[in-house]
Amino acid sequence: MLTNANSPPKFPNQQQPQQQQQQNPAQFMLGKGSxxxxxxxxxxxxxxxxxxxxxGINGRVLEIFHKRSGEKYALKLDAVE
Known part of the structure; x- marks a missing residue:
């Protein structure tokens, strides 16, 4: 029998609700920059x-290169019918 069946499960590295901050999606950090x-x-x-x-079922993934840095990236294209 579960003793804490009424409490929500706890996950590692999960922030408590009072610590969570709403962020604008354009402000998330991705790797090197925002x-x-x-x-x-x-x-x-x-x-x-x-x-x-x-x-994939929704399209294909192409290889692309950043013109200034030369870094390689992948670009997902959605299929157009």
């Missing part, structure tokens, strides 16, 4: 290749 919403075409900043890295 998320920025851009309104320019992706080809302005990245070289999009035709190299398909993977296929």
């Amino acid at each position: 998320l920025q919403i851009k309104k320019n075409a992706i080809i302005d900043d990245y070289k999009v290749t035709s190299q398909v890295l993977g296929l």
Whole structure:
């Protein structure tokens, strides 16, 4: 028989409700910098290749390169019917 069946489960590294802060989605930190919403075409900043890295039920994943840094990324494209 469970002795604490009425209390919610506890998970490691979970913040308590009083410690949680609401954040604007544009303020989350992703790796090296913060998320920025851009309104320019992706080809302005990245070289999009035709190299398909993977296929899924919703589309394909292409290899792309950041033009300034040369870093490699993956770009998921949704299938258009």
